[in-house]
Amino acid sequence: MKLTYNEFEILVCIEKEKRELSQREISKTTNLSLGTVNKTITSLLEKKLINEDNTITKRGLKELEPYRVKRAIFLAAGFGSRLVPITLNTPKPLVLVNGKKIIETLLDAVVKAEIPEIIIVTGYLNEQFEILLKKYPNIKFIYNEKYNEANNISSAYLVRDKFSNSYVLESDLYLYNQDLIRKYEYHSNFLGFKADRTDDWCLETKNGIITKEKVGGLDCYQMCGISYYDKETGKQMEKDIKEVFMSPGGKERYWEQVMLDVRKNNYKIYLRECKKEDIIEIDTFNELKAIDKTYDV
Template identity: 50%
Template sequence: MERIEFEVLSACAEGIDFTLQKENLHYSESDVQQTKINLERKELLNGDTVTEQGLKELEPYRVKRVVFLAAGFGSRMVPITINTPKPMVRVNGKRIIETLIDAAIGAGISDIYIVRGYLGEQFELLQRKYPNIRLVDNPDYDGTGTISSFYYAKELLENAYVMESDLVLKNPKIIRRYHYCSDFMGTRVDGTDDWYFRTEDNGHITEIGVGGSGKNCYKLIGISYWNKEDGRRLADDIRTAYESPEGRNLPMSFIPFRVFRDQYRVQIMPCRESDIIEIDSFEELQVYDKAYQIHSSK
């Protein structure tokens, strides 16, 4: 299936607006309308309704599972993370990780794994509400980055979302039921001091960096998808890197975008800044949830 056919068909199947992806891949409105006509001729689409045959055509692109990375300490969220893992912190009454879990379930993804480390026993509380959750232990979480969580979940990466679990999701529709290829989520920005991607016109990620050189780029969001081939390849490359002398100190994103960059063709999956809230400090938490504000008595 051609990319534009997939985008139109999957958007209709999921009931989503793919305006951002259309712009990212340079599709015109006439391109979209002609594609709809072609899909109707192939009996994959009837108006805006996907036919039974259309759903069969989409099935090879279905996301099989989601892996949540939830092992870290969250030092910048002290004091709230002294007794609570950051993904389990409540923001306006709901645990951060639950905003992501609910979106995954809403997209029809029921195979859910959580890689735990710091105060890992607390994640067992989630199994009462979500019995299908399975927990993966990361004994190396202290002193390593997310690469250690990828390492202990490396056999789960095929046809899978991998999500950092400290993102407050405001728009659940950005979690898709179907993916055409491996991709990494990002927000288009004029500049950023954070991690960023640069891309070719077709959306292929060509560069990753951090700091002041991030101009006219995509700010990295910690949500990625890996298809069957790349997920299998990533598992091998993570094992090779992690078991090397310096591997545990590598940022995970360096594996596909620097260390083994010639082996991957990862796309950008654009999202809007309003879709996700990244709470990086206790001060930011106080802004988003006034219940955490500390009032000094006069």
């Protein structure tokens, strides 16, 4: 049975809360109107995917399983040159911000969402990442020996067969809203927040689907470095990432350009909207000082 998007969102909400919810609570959590919630609840009851008290049934859990996130892939091989002098001795994802390593804000969300497999692609000062095993013993490390010779597509190339049903996360993101990482995802998507103007990497969309990636724009969505790929998209990525990486100039590409630019006709990737304050990419030492005053000395 193929769930509709509204059915999926409501089932995910109910499964996560694990308690009886009112339709008003479901509406607030899912951002669906009360009328839509009421209509969808009726459909879910008819299909025996929920109980009368709005709790999920065993059948409902079974129907959610194809949407289950299987793994989280962290791209963490880079140097982080704009955060010098901090990164001279510490990989950027391991930099402490308000007493917590940047990557831990993401890892904690992944663990909370019950995502079973964690892969971190390392490069610069790779041995330092082993400290994470004390808190996250199921991490698997993959070393990118070309981290200093090629762009981050070289990291994606090493895990090109792992993208199906997977999140991909840039490892220098300080995550405030853990609910952005979910146990289930409906379709392939890239996270972004609405921007009237930005000089950063951003996305144009049409009917919720990403149509263009570019640097700088008006009335667009600024990219946030967290994305998800369903089973079929992951299979296509395995082929395309290999071909683009091996092509002339391919090693200089950013990994997401494969899906959002170079081979974009092969993909349908949705924009998943978040709020600007949900997540922060710490690019420079001045930005770090603004967030953590202990560096402002």
